[in-house]
Structure formats: C-alpha cells, structure tokens
Amino acid sequence: MASDDYRDIRSIAVHREDVVTALEANQQGDSGAVLRVTPPFSGRMRARLHVEHTDEYDATPAPIHVPPSRLVADPPTYPTPDATEERLRSDDDIDYTVDRHHERHAAAVASWRESVADAIAESVTLDGAFGSQRVAVTVLG
Template sequence: MTEGTGGDGDDDPAKSADTGPERIRSIAVHRDDVANALEATLRSDREVVLRATPPFSGRMRARLHALDAGGSGGNGTDDPEPIHIDPRDLVSDAPPYPEPDETAAEFPDADLDDRRDRHAAAVEAWRERVRERVGSSVEIAVDGKSRAVDVVALG
C-alpha cells in the first residue's frame, strides 16, 4: 500500500500521482557517476545505469547502479518501479573510449610503463570530455511513454 492511501482501499489516482514518476521535472546526476556508468557499460558486459528511486518528487537525484546488483524494485510495496537512465542518453556526442591498442599504436617506440601511463592519461581525458558533455535534458519512461525532464549536472 502506498503511503497516504490510509489502507482503506482508497485508489484515488490523484494520490498515487503525488509520489509517482510523472511528477519528476528534473533529474540531478553527478558528472563522475555518468562517466563511471558510461565507462562500465562500454568496457564490460554489465549494464550500469543512473537510477532514481521512489517516492518520486519534482527534483530527483539519480545515482550509479549496476542492474545485475539487485535492488531494482519489487520492494513489497505499491511504490512505482525505480527509473533507470542509460548513461549514453545523458551524454551528447560521447567520444569513443580509448582502447589500449590504439594508445600503443600512437607511441610504438614507448616502453610498457610509458604506454600504460599514456593510456591512463587518455582514459582520464576521455572521462573529462564525458563529464563536460552531460546534457541538459533526458527522456525518461513514465507509464510506457517517453517524456523529457531537465538534467542538473553536479560536480
């Protein structure tokens, strides 16, 4: 039973809208969370998202979440399911992730330690570009329909 229904069988849709995802106007995301989620998604078989959990309000915070980590809903209440946002949807014109072989090819005469350092620098530069490119809006699914909400990038 959703808080506010009083447990008396009152199924007033206006009350469920008070905490439902349709009331979300903006999502706050930390730039580092977006970069980390995108990197994990691109570099592994894991699906990593930014997740906003109920009860929903006009301004929500979405945090890093691996979908295979559990806790994606089914909490035994009538609360709506959490909203999952693909990090690719949050980044405009995401740059390609730097692959180790590409970095090594750029510096064929470098020793192994130097190549590792150069690749680490390339990855950090990629993360910085991703953090800078977090968009100002994103589409979220609400009741099977997509709608735009503002994105507030933190950090």
C-alpha cells in the first residue's frame, strides 16, 4: 500500500546505467545528479536519474534524493584527458597522436564506467524528515 511515509520503503531499484551516469556527471563537474525516489512510497520503489534544481517546488511529502556516491563504495578516480595524455606520452614504445589519445581516453572512461557498474552497493541509507533508514538496493540492467 502506498503512503506518504518513506519509512515504508524496504528496497529501491536502480538502473545500473542511471547510477553510472549520475556519478560520472558529478565527477566531471558538480551537476547535482541524484537518484530520486518519488512519493507515494511503498515497500519497493524505483529510484530514477534526476538533476536537482534550485527552483524545485516544495512537495509534501518530499521526494528522497540519493547521491550516487552513496550507491558506490570507493568509486575509482574518474579518468581525465590530461591523465590519459600523460600516460600515453610517458610510454616510450608508442608515439603520441591525437587519435591514439582519443582512443585511449575513451577506453579509460569505458573501463571506469564498467568498474562503477560492478561496484553498486547492496544497501543504502535513505535520509528524510523522520531520520535515516537502511534499505536494500536492487540493480536493474
């Protein structure tokens, strides 16, 4: 049965790609990407990708916003183009080219995304007006 009380939530389902995309957006620049659980609440809820805005309306009850960093314990450092270039230029066996740099960086980002997707937590703490509560996480996709 649906209610206004987020304490009724026992588990949230998140799409793997949503968690990775939100974390990547926040790593590249503080975009305010979260996974949002929207009322009415029930035992099993879906958390969807959302970007917080300063002009969001005051809803009652308020949606629960879960930062993607809470869903991934110790995420690897996001690869930067500069770091990729430095690694490529320091390899004496390979000549630097813009195309090679692009290929290596794309591969580094793909590897990062895969690592994050494999590290999504089995549970997460939800915070709301009545305090915190731990819920299970089901990963989709």
